[in-house]
Amino acid sequence: MSEILSFYLNGNPVEVLVKPEQTLLELLRDELGLTSPKCGCNHGDCGACTVILDGKAVKSCLVLAPTVKGKKVVTADGLCSGEKLHPIQQAFLDYGAPQCGYCTPGMVMAATAFLLENPKPTKEEIKEALSGNLCRCAGYEKYTEAVLAVSKGEFGLLPEGSDFNV
């Protein structure tokens, strides 16, 4: 029994047909064509599907799609403003953090949400924050260093408001 679901995606209101049993990950990828959230394990272990839901990082394979009614969902696609990448995205690039790249969109979202809550973290706190995101290429050190660099302001100020407070 499909129903129309309305929510905000990367700052824009969307209306889409949703099945009761669909996950948010399926909805984003299969119905809305946003393939930045990856389906790694589909049961909440790997973090490749991480998105930001109402300002908090969540694994979208663990979220039942109909429950996001009226909420704000941000994917890695919604972080850049025009051609300009989000500081986290730029830092990951400059530090050469992505290897195969499969975990990267999830890492980007987890790190972004984390810095919103804790703008001046220690290295240990960053490691803990990213512990739910697995990287098969074991690029953890570079991801951690890149987030640390962003928190020290090396990649400019983190954009406020914009998509997180639609």
Place this chain on the structure above:
Amino acid sequence: MRSYFYESPDSFGKLFEILEDNSIEMKFLAGGSDFVPRLSLEREKIHKENQKDSMIINLSDLGLNYIVENDTEVIIGATTTFAEIEKNDIIKGEFPALIKAINEIAGFSVRNIATIGGNIMNASPAADSVPVLMVLEAEFVLRGPDGSRNIEAKEFFTGPGKTVAKENEVLTHIIIRKNKGKSAFNKLGRRKAETLSVVNAAAYVEKENNICKAVRVAIGSVAPTVLRCEEVEELLLGKELTEENIRVASEKVVDAISPIDDIRASAWYRKKVAPVIVRRAIEAAIVD
């Protein structure tokens, strides 16, 4: 293939109305961190014939997301997320052991959606919040069409995934009495982060001049349900809290448990390590 339906009632009246339909299987959804992957798995595997259709009932709109306190108790709504509990000042002040346990549940992106009520109703023998709730003598409140009833944590679980709750009852809130003793939680996983417990344990101790005046110990992941270890408690009560007394009492946990081999550890290993985890929990609970 069965059909799925979805409702998100915003009142108990509507909820119980939905539950009156016997032709359909009712499933309650809280945060979803356990429910949704299980549903995905069900959809991926070969479907049984003639299965009843499934109604997914989201409990998030019932107003069960809160933490309040009075002089003697703290009350946590069932759909309060672990992330919200972790950051709550009342819980930080009264029950640091609960914070410690929650900190060790998965990672922050799971704790952002996972709820304490879901962790309880899921009734996993390895649930990390449950040993702490058990030593704090928490009460779980179930609400059905005929009213509410309070059940003590240690009476609540009847097997893996099984509780005393009837099919038309919903866990609404958890009541934890404020106490003068100290509690602690200790967990052994296969890794440091994002891991399920091989063995977990919680302890609550009240002491006077280093004599044990009250003690409660609970252990998880070593039996069909989380257990209170009365064998350990009896041996420690009234004794001096020396290293040796704690060690000897902790050994008694072996008599209470019935672990199995699973993907996380063997029964043999769990029997070896259970007394150690219990001892560490008790030791952490007596630190001034």
